[in-house]
Amino acid sequence: MSLFDYLKPVETMASPDVKRLLDEKGPDGVNLIDVRQPREYESGHLAGAELIPVAELQDRLRDLDKSKPTVAY
Amino acid sequence: MRSRAAAAVLKGAGFREVYSMEGGIDAWHGGVALGSPDRSVAYFLEAASLDHMLALAWSMEEGALRFYSAAAEKSTTPEAETLFQQLVTAEIHHKASVEKLRERLAPGESSFDELVGEPNLVGNIMEGGFSTEEIIKRYAALDPEDVLAFAMAMETTSFDLYLRLGRTVKEDEATRAFQSLAHEERKHLDRLAQAMDQGF
Known part of the structure; x- marks a missing residue:
């Protein structure tokens, strides 16, 4: 990725809306990604979230379905 | 960021x-699941036989059952007692459906009790927090809000694990069963959150 990707506007979603999205699409209809470090994940994460520390994201993009809505936290 | x-x-x-x-x-706002990073759980699940996955689910239900029984016994209001008693009943059903699933898909010689052993796996799953056994021991010193908070963490962890089991398991029947268990744990979570909001 280029540096300019960081400058692209990123949409944010408030947590109640994330909850609604998960209810509506079902837990397997959304990529829910925890981008923190394993230690943080261990002390509490959202149910069904996949741990992909931000530094590893680029290498693990293949694990994710691009067609699903994706929420990162 | x-x-x-x-x-x-x-x-x-x-x-x-x-x-x-x-x-x-x-x-x-709502429960967060405790436990090992995804990769090690996922690794464990991938390496695990269906029998082990079922044993994991069973031991989780057993832990929840013991916890809710203790909570019902020690509750100080009729509302709390009713809630925990209903959750006891629900977990008994969950345990039974896991047992039934095993009978159909992976009948084994040993009982779940023998397979799981003591201390049960729940303690390991919840390594980020307390095991249910520990919490039950400390229960006298906890206020009702702590009990609800722990119950929510426990249900979220179960919800989380059932979602993963449903994704990992190869048998369609087991996938459906785990998905439906996940759905029920999610409903428990809502009821606990409601009790927490209303206070009791």
């Missing part, structure tokens, strides 16, 4: 609908 960076990476990689959750996990 990290999630914004991650969202930017995903956008750049061609993901169409990407959001960064505002306020991160601190802004989440």
Whole structure:
């Protein structure tokens, strides 16, 4: 990725809306990604979230379905 | 900040609908699941036989059952007692459906009791927090809000694990069973959250 990707506007979603999205699409209809470090994940994460520390994201993009809505936290 | 960076990476990689959750996990009202990082759990699940996955589910239900029984016994209001008693009944049903699933898909010689052993696996799953046994021991010193908070963490952990079991298991029947158990744990979570909001 280029540096300019960081400058692209990123949409944010408030947590109640994330909850609604998960209810509506079902837990397997959304990529829910925890981008923190394993230690943080261990002390509490959202149910069904996949741990992909931000530094590893680029290498693990293949694990994710691009067609699903994706929420990162 | 990290999630914004991650969202930017995903956008750049061609993901169409990407959001960064505002306020991160601190802004989440509801339970959070405790436990090992995804990869080790996923690794365990991939390496595990169906029998082990079922044993894991069974021991989780057993832990929840013991916890809710203790909570019902020690509750100080009729509302609390009713709630915990209903959860005891629900977990008994869950245990039975896991047992039935095993009978159909992976009948074995040993009972779940023998397979799981003591201390049960729940303690390991919840290594980030307390095991149910520990919590039950400390129960006298906990106020009702702590009990509800622990119950929510426990249900979220179960919900989380059933979602993963449903994704990992190969047999369709087991996938459906785990999905439906996940759905029920999610409902328990809502009821506990409601009790927490109303106070009792």
